[in-house]
Amino acid sequence: MKQAIRAIGIAIYVLWLVVIVFTVTAVYSAFQLQVDFSENPRTSTSGGTMTLLFPFSLKNKGFYDISDLNITTVVQESNGALISNSSTVIPLISSGNKVNATHSISITIENMASSSLSRLLFYDTELNIDHSLALKYAGVIPLEISRNSTMQWGAPFYNLTLGKLSIHGSNVMIPINFENHSFFAINGTLTLELFNDSNQRVGIGTTALNVQPSYSYSNSVQVLVSGAPRRIREAHLSFDTSLFSYGPVVFPID
Numbered sequence: 001m002k003q004a005i006r007a008i009g010i011a012i013y014v015l016w017l018v019v020i021v022f023t024v025t026a027v028y029s030a031f032q033l034q035v036d037f038s039e040n041p042r043t044s045t046s047g048g049t050m051t052l053l054f055p056f057s058l059k060n061k062g063f064y065d066i067s068d069l070n071i072t073t074v075v076q077e078s079n080g081a082l083i084s085n086s087s088t089v090i091p092l093i094s095s096g097n098k099v100n101a102t103h104s105i106s107i108t109i110e111n112m113a114s115s116s117l118s119r120l121l122f123y124d125t126e127l128n129i130d131h132s133l134a135l136k137y138a139g140v141i142p143l144e145i146s147r148n149s150t151m152q153w154g155a156p157f158y159n160l161t162l163g164k165l166s167i168h169g170s171n172v173m174i175p176i177n178f179e180n181h182s183f184f185a186i187n188g189t190l191t192l193e194l195f196n197d198s199n200q201r202v203g204i205g206t207t208a209l210n211v212q213p214s215y216s217y218s219n220s221v222q223v224l225v226s227g228a229p230r231r232i233r234e235a236h237l238s239f240d241t242s243l244f245s246y247g248p249v250v251f252p253i254d
Contacts, residue, residue: 034059052105059098064138066093073105074130081116083107109243121246122160124181127151154181162251167229173220186211188241192221196231
């Protein structure tokens with residue numbers, strides 16, 4: 001009986017020793033994961049979706065395999081509206097191995113024309129970014145790290161304004177100005193509709209847009225008006241670009 005108790009005690013001691021050694025080496029291994037984001041990020045645009053590409057490498061210098069590695073980035077507007085939720089998953093990084101991958105953050109520009117995000121088209125702001133990294137060591141020990149940061153957002157139609165109407169017979173000229181603070185070009189058309197005091201459309205004009213990032217737009221749109229130009233009370237602006245469509249933006253005319 002004493003030998004059996006002694007054997008159980010030894011077994012428990014060995015088990016605890018194994019657990020302690022495993023825990024210590026696992027914690028040590030957690031600090032041996034090397035993440036390298038040294039390459040410059042890239043930007044691509046396709047079908048109204050803008051994608052930020054962040055190449056990186058992961059080297060597992062620890063004693064155990066890393067599995068189910070998940071990098072997630074959540075981008076939100078300052079009022080909490082969701083802009084993007086992007087994840088990159090790497091199933092396995094064996095001990096001593098290095099993996100090259102790319103974390104992609106996709107933002108659908110068309111979504112910014114929705115009611116909850118439309119202010120991003122006209123106002124510069126700060127975006128809240130939540131980063132998280134989750135993984136498993138040796139297939140059993142979960143680890144999760146998170147970090148919050150912010151990013152400056154530049155509006156594509158910052159300070160959109162209409163100038164004073166210039167009337168020449170039945171032709172009306174209206175100056176339109178804005179600054180492209182975004183990091184993408186605005187290519188497409190601008191449509192200007194004019195409405196009188198009876199809420200009837202009395203004229204429509206269009207002009208091409210080709211505004212590069214960090215450049216200003218200043219142009220006068222000519223509209224042929226039916227009826228008395230003096231009765232014009234509203235101007236409606238609509239944008240149709242390669243990335244999104246939005247409008248109308250309504251401006252009162254005194």
